[in-house]
Amino acid sequence: MKVMVEKKIESLGIYVTDLLNGLGDFTNFTFKTIYWTFKPPYRWKLLFEQIYFIGNKSVFIIFLTSSFTGAVFAYQIYVGMKVINADSFIGPLVTIALAKELAPVLSGLVVAGRCGAAMAAQIGSMKVTEQIDALEVMGINSYQYLAVPRILGATISMPMLSAIFLLIGYGGSWLIGTKVLMIDEVTFTSKVSDFMELGMVTEGIIKATVFGYLIGIIGTYQGFNVTGGAEGVGKGTNMAVVWGMITVLVVDFFLTSFLTQIL
């Protein structure tokens, strides 16, 4: 019995130590990337390549996700609102939900899945094939060369993707609301402009920017921490997606609590 308890305590101790080590490593990585962001040389070409990959190349999937989200959301709200004869409020309800929550969070989840995974896989495979060592031997800081453009690329691209999500999502709800559910077009748009405020859009944009930064830092951190061979790369990629998505959802809660106070 005593041995069993000792073993449990020991494994708990190892778990806590590993967790604290991981947190320390992550904090260290975060500070290093911040430091190297402001150090020359500034590699604009790499940054634009990342904005193209994270931003432009995500537009199609954002288009699909947002148009159907807007359309489905309009349908669901219509069912509830019809009961209390308030179906003309579909427009503002969908748009406010999109601006404040759905656009930044769903864009975040899409980017975490698509780009967070790609970042971890690219950097991870470079690590296991000594390409990162090759950079370091040449005197190039691998954090500055590999992590900084990806983190900045995600931070810059995410608010733009979120804005596109909002516009297309609104389009989807407008289409369903006015053409299928037969709500008057003028009523739909005027109610939206009555209830929407700039602060709501700002809230979504701030959230998307924070999510972009977090997805970038988690994806690159997981890549740099890959060990072993192909299996390690797979594990790192998986961790980047899982932690990226969890972080988006958890941080969204705290950001909402904070931003609704100040905006």
Add this chain to the structure above:
Amino acid sequence: MSEYSIEFQHLTKKFGEATILNDVSFGIVKNKITTILGFSGAGKTTLMKHILGLTMPTSGDVIVLDTTINKLGDLQLREFRRNFGMVFQYAALFDFLNSYENVAFPLREFTKMTEEEIKEKVMSLLESVGISKEAAFRLPSELSGGMRKRVGLARGLALDPHIMLYDEPTSGLDPITTHMVYDLMKETHYSNVHKGFTSVIISHDIHATLKYSDYIVFMEAGRVVEHLDVESFKKSENPVIRRFLEL
């Protein structure tokens, strides 16, 4: 000016409780080919990482080209690393760039050469290591192991380094390609030796080492067992070396 390109002075490296390098002191002679030989786990790779300043000693000093590199700051160290060229075990070519772009990479990063000058230099480097014009525009995944090593060598030479490091340069290659790569390394060494060029090879290939090296450093369990010229090494009575020679 020291007769050594690289000098280790009482170098000790510990990782936790484990001592990887134990009071290592020797010098790598300038303008010569030195091979660091030993069984797996002898501390060869850790020693090479100390030369590059990728790992710092627990105690002792590493002096490269008359500079104590473990006393340099991070930025100075990065600058200093331009004195090195390195060929990795599996070449470590950037897989998103073709051979040409891989060799051009350090030139674009560290020099102010025009694209025309870069093209001229890259093509001449690739030609010197036997890479055809056609292969120059292939991705690393489309090259054979031997070709990748040769492109790696060309990339290592791009910035005209003073010290060329080779980490197990022939592992995974067939015997004929192995000798081709070693011939190329030797040729590269002697065609650059007038510029002050030192080659350091990490290997456990005893036969190639005896054929191509000027000096051999034999390591075991983090210590230097012998540091001799090739002829003296062949005659060594040390039982560990005899065992290695008889393999």
